[in-house]
Structures are given as C-alpha cells and as structure tokens.
Amino acid sequence: MKIALLGYGKMGKIIEKIAIDRKHEIVLTIDHDNMHELTVENLKKADVAIEFTTPSSVLSNIHKCFEAGIPVVVGTTGWYEHLPALKAQHEPNGSTILYASNFSIGVNIFFHVNKILAKLMNNYPYYEVQVEEIHHTQKLDSPSGTAITIAEGIIENLDAKRDWANILINDNDNTVDDNVKNEQLLIESHRIDSVPGTHTVIYDSEVDTLEFKHTAHNRNGFALGAVLAAEWIKDKKGFHSIQDMFNFSV
Numbered sequence: 001m002k003i004a005l006l007g008y009g010k011m012g013k014i015i016e017k018i019a020i021d022r023k024h025e026i027v028l029t030i031d032h033d034n035m036h037e038l039t040v041e042n043l044k045k046a047d048v049a050i051e052f053t054t055p056s057s058v059l060s061n062i063h064k065c066f067e068a069g070i071p072v073v074v075g076t077t078g079w080y081e082h083l084p085a086l087k088a089q090h091e092p093n094g095s096t097i098l099y100a101s102n103f104s105i106g107v108n109i110f111f112h113v114n115k116i117l118a119k120l121m122n123n124y125p126y127y128e129v130q131v132e133e134i135h136h137t138q139k140l141d142s143p144s145g146t147a148i149t150i151a152e153g154i155i156e157n158l159d160a161k162r163d164w165a166n167i168l169i170n171d172n173d174n175t176v177d178d179n180v181k182n183e184q185l186l187i188e189s190h191r192i193d194s195v196p197g198t199h200t201v202i203y204d205s206e207v208d209t210l211e212f213k214h215t216a217h218n219r220n221g222f223a224l225g226a227v228l229a230a231e232w233i234k235d236k237k238g239f240h241s242i243q244d245m246f247n248f249s250v
C-alpha cells in the first residue's frame with residue numbers, strides 16, 4: 001500500500017518504521033518545513049494518508065485528502081468539535097476518514113471495559129468517579145483526546161454524570177478546583193517530562209478506592225494501530241471511528 005505521511009514528528013517517525021516493516025511504501029512525507037508539497041497531485045500518488053500533526057493544521061489537511069479523493073486516518077487530537085460539521089458536509093460526497101483519540105489496542109479494550117464498569121457502578125452511588133491523565137510536557141491539548149473518550153463512555157453509562165470539566169494541574173503547586181459541579185465528571189490533566197500517556201479511572205468511597213488504569217510504555221502501540229487502521233480503511237467509504245474496526249464483543 002502507498003502511504004502519504006502528514007506530520008513527521010514523534011508519531012510520524014514511528015509510523016514510518018512500522019509501515020515499512022509491514023511492506024508498505026511511504027510515497028509522500030509532509031512536515032512543517034515542506035508544506036508546499038501537500039498538493040492534490042502529490043496526495044493522489046498515495047492509496048491512503050495518515051495524519052498526526054497539530055490541532056491547528058489537522059482540518060485543512062483532512063480537506064486536502066478529501067479533495068484528492070484518498071482515505072485519511074487521523075490521529076491528531078483536539079479538533080473533534082468540528083467533526084459533526086465535517087461529516088454533514090463531506091460524508092454525502094463519499095469522502096473517507098477513520099479517526100481515533102487513541103489507536104492502541106490496549107486503550108480500545110480499556111474504552112470498552114470502562115463503559116461496562118460505569119454501567120455497573122450505577123448500583124453503587126457512594127463511589128465518586130474521576131479521570132486522570134498524564135502526558136509529556138510538549139502536548140498541546142488538554143484534556144487528552146483519550147481522556148475525553150473515556151469521560152464520554154462514563155457519561156453515557158453512569159446516571160450521576162452529565163458532562164465533564166477539566167483542570168490542568170501544575171504538579172508544583174496544589175491547585176484545587178472548587179468550580180466542578182456534582183453532576184460534572186472531573187478530568188485531571190498532568191504534564192510530566194516525557195510520559196507517553198497514562199489514563200486512570202478512579203472510583204473513590206470512604207472505605208476503598210477502585211482504580212482502572214492504562215499505561216503506555218512507549219508510542220509503538222499507537223503507531224501500529226494507525227497502520228492497521230490504514231490497511232482496514234483503504235477500500236472503504238465514509239466516516240468511521242476506530243470502534244468500527246475493533247468491534248469488541250465478549
């Protein structure tokens with residue numbers, strides 16, 4: 001498969017290696033210093049594009065892929081508020097996209113179990129729930145896309161929570177937020193050194209604490225998932241989330 005790589009940062013470089021190991025060919029690599037090469041003509045040389053850039057560039061990159069008529073796998077986070085309008089405008093024209101806040105298999109299992117756990121916890125209202133995420137200090141968005149997906153999974157299934165609120169904790173002081181309402185699910189974001197991504201759902205009561213946690217040891221799981229998604233989407237049409245690809249059942 002011929003791949004166009006949009007974004008050649010921490011993720012783009014690992015995706016390149018995994019794609020080549022899986023016998024794919026990288027026919028176009030775009031980063032901030034050669035954006036003039038991101039043309040419809042160049043994109044048409046690829047069967048699929050994989051996009052890991054920044055929240056401010058992702059939308060225009062997606063539009064370019066749609067214009068070129070190639071499917072695009074999007075890993076960039078921090079842009080999902082634009083998804084409904086993008087879908088309404090472009091899905092009827094046959095444009096193809098697969099997006100995920102997290103491509104790792106472990107996190108997608110976590111997403112699934114998180115929903116089941118939230119449903120179960122309706123029976124035990126004396127537990128207060130919160131989500132914590134820790135990422136490296138270069139991360140541009142907060143909360144992480146993964147933490148938002150986890151929070152949405154809880155809100156859909158746990159009657160006590162209606163929406164989420166985020167605080168970015170400065171670990172050097174003891175920031176406490178007293179603006180979070182009872183019906184809001186708190187997402188606490190921490191930025192520490194080079195942490196690739198840690199997410200924890202915490203149910204706390206007076207007598208005990210239940211913690212459900214995913215720790216990424218490196219970025220390889222995200223990158224492999226993105227290449228698997230490109231293989232999956234290549235001959236499909238329309239708007240897909242990664243749930244369409246994994247389709248877990250127990």
Ligand SMILES: NC(=O)c1ccc[n+]([C@@H]2O[C@H](COP(=O)([O-])OP(=O)(O)OC[C@H]3O[C@@H](n4cnc5c(N)ncnc54)[C@H](O)[C@@H]3O)[C@@H](O)[C@H]2O)c1
Binds near residue numbers: 032
């Ligand atoms: N979905 C997932 O599984 C997953 C996993 C890791 C990271 N991410 C997300 O992916 C994005 C990238 O992460 P990263 O760690 O590789 O970041 P990074 O900062 O290391 O890399 C981003 C790269 O994009 C380049 N870039 C900026 N504007 C561009 C443009 N218009 N066109 C092409 N390239 C451009 C930058 O120069 C940089 O090299 C972030 O939004 C992050 O949250 C998602």
Ligand SMILES: O=C(O)C1=N[C@H](C(=O)O)CCC1
Binds near residue numbers: 077145146196197
């Ligand atoms: O390193 C990042 O940035 C990550 N972003 C995704 C998110 O926002 O959830 C996935 C984990 C790593």
